[in-house]
Amino acid sequence: MQIALSPSDLAFRDEVRAFLDEALTDDLRAAAARQAGVFAEADLNRRWHRTLYLKGWVAPAWPKAHGGAGFSPVQRYIWESECAAAGAPALPAMGLQMCGPVLIGCGSEAQKAFFLPRILSGEHYWCQGYSEPQSGSDLAALQCRAVREGDAYIVNGTKLWTTHAHYANWMFLLVRTDAGGKPQQGISFLLLDMATPGIAIKPIVTLAGDHEVNQVFFDDVRIPAANLVGRENEGWTVAKYLLEFERGGAYAPRIRGLIRQIRRIAAQEAADGASLAADPAFARRLGAIEIETEAIAQTEARIVSQLSLGGGRDWAPSLLKLKGTETMQAASELAMEAIGFYAGADQRAALGLGANTPPVGPDHAATPTARYLNLRASTIYGGSSEVQRNILARAALGL
Numbered sequence: 001m002q003i004a005l006s007p008s009d010l011a012f013r014d015e016v017r018a019f020l021d022e023a024l025t026d027d028l029r030a031a032a033a034r035q036a037g038v039f040a041e042a043d044l045n046r047r048w049h050r051t052l053y054l055k056g057w058v059a060p061a062w063p064k065a066h067g068g069a070g071f072s073p074v075q076r077y078i079w080e081s082e083c084a085a086a087g088a089p090a091l092p093a094m095g096l097q098m099c100g101p102v103l104i105g106c107g108s109e110a111q112k113a114f115f116l117p118r119i120l121s122g123e124h125y126w127c128q129g130y131s132e133p134q135s136g137s138d139l140a141a142l143q144c145r146a147v148r149e150g151d152a153y154i155v156n157g158t159k160l161w162t163t164h165a166h167y168a169n170w171m172f173l174l175v176r177t178d179a180g181g182k183p184q185q186g187i188s189f190l191l192l193d194m195a196t197p198g199i200a201i202k203p204i205v206t207l208a209g210d211h212e213v214n215q216v217f218f219d220d221v222r223i224p225a226a227n228l229v230g231r232e233n234e235g236w237t238v239a240k241y242l243l244e245f246e247r248g249g250a251y252a253p254r255i256r257g258l259i260r261q262i263r264r265i266a267a268q269e270a271a272d273g274a275s276l277a278a279d280p281a282f283a284r285r286l287g288a289i290e291i292e293t294e295a296i297a298q299t300e301a302r303i304v305s306q307l308s309l310g311g312g313r314d315w316a317p318s319l320l321k322l323k324g325t326e327t328m329q330a331a332s333e334l335a336m337e338a339i340g341f342y343a344g345a346d347q348r349a350a351l352g353l354g355a356n357t358p359p360v361g362p363d364h365a366a367t368p369t370a371r372y373l374n375l376r377a378s379t380i381y382g383g384s385s386e387v388q389r390n391i392l393a394r395a396a397l398g399l
């Protein structure tokens with residue numbers, strides 16, 4: 001299947017390329033290339049966010065009426081593809097791709113007026129408080145409690161794996177406001193100013209050496225009732241609406257970036273005295289990843305085309321999350337193997353913003369192991385692979 005871009009989409013792609021050529025300065029590209037996390041570090045985010053905000057492109061999917069770029073589905077896919085190809089920093093999804101769309105869809109007029117401009121400008125940096133120690137895949141089991149007292153909710157409990165909570169000044173969170181009835185029925189969706197007294201953030205440093213995630217504790221934290229999104233006890237509807245955005249996104253362009261990196265490494269590394277790129281076993285593994293990636297690209301193109309014609313996405317986000325993350329992991333594993341014994345070196349001092357230590361070995365050895373380790377989590381967060389398979393079994397296969 002070939003999906004051709006229209007002349008206006010081709011013109012848009014050229015405009016995006018020209019913009020990225022100029023806006024992605026050498027130091028921004030270099031800083032982004034040394035990031036191994038899911039999202040870039042906060043200072044890098046802020047710089048890139050600001051550039052996109054001034055251009056009016058920081059929220060590609062938001063309607064223009066709310067200050068977004070109002071890109072069409074095809075334009076959004078072009079945008080994400082070109083950003084991945086150019087090596088742009090990965091902006092956090094929590095404000096722009098999760099909280100913003102949820103407020104547009106489910107927020108009050110006052111909430112939209114206050115929060116949306118601040119998400120756009122970058123003044124508000126968001127984190128997502130969904131998971132808890134006993135509640136991840138089974139999100140409806142969450143226990144973090146909020147009790148209404150006058151014009152506020154008093155929150156006690158904890159949230160786990162909260163990405164970038166240590167940078168964020170706002171959190172959207174799910175809390176239990178009623179313990180009776182079905183677990184899904186007593187949940188509410190709140191917006192929390194992280195400067196509120198009673199919040200403690202404990203860092204979790206992962207196997208990759210990154211500090212991206214945290215555990216957050218709430219001790220009598222007071223949230224104004226005006227920060228309730230939707231109705232009390234009906235937060236599950238809001239949460240499900242948000243998950244649609246969490247599982248979207250373009251995987252193929254990002255995997256193609258990893259494939260390009262593998263090719264660059266293989267051209268310089270040797271296997272049995274010859275170039276690694278010429279090794280048949282290596283070429284076979286790379287070929288298998290490329291075939292998967294093209295299948296993902298075709299699926300993404302089909303869905304974009306479906307969306308352009310006014311159709312829905314059905315179970316497609318689950319399919320893409322499953323295949324996209326598993327193929328990214330396979331590519332990151334091959335990249336790590338391609339650097340040979342440098343894979344075992346501790347490169348943490350050479351990674352991240354402000355690193356002034358050269359990597360152990362060649363430049364291309366700096367990130368593969370950290371990325372490999374970081375990507376282990378990609379088949380867990382945003383709904384694990386097993387959960388996606390369950391959804392596909394029910395919704396796509398009717399089992």
Ligand SMILES: Cc1cc2nc3c(=O)[nH]c(=O)nc-3n(C[C@H](O)[C@H](O)[C@H](O)COP(=O)(O)OP(=O)(O)OC[C@H]3O[C@@H](n4cnc5c(N)ncnc54)[C@H](O)[C@@H]3O)c2cc1C
Nearest residue numbers: 128129130131135136137161162163377380381382384386
């Ligand atoms: C790096 C990282 C960042 C994260 N960031 C955030 C964040 O910012 N905000 C946030 O709220 N959460 C975040 N999470 C949490 C993430 O959403 C959960 O880890 C995820 O939902 C899985 O939940 P769990 O860890 O409790 O594992 P569990 O749900 O306990 O799952 C354990 C295992 O059992 C399997 N399993 C569970 N249920 C089923 C089932 N019904 N059928 C078959 N298999 C099943 C799972 O696939 C998994 O293999 C993050 C997690 C990670 C690792």
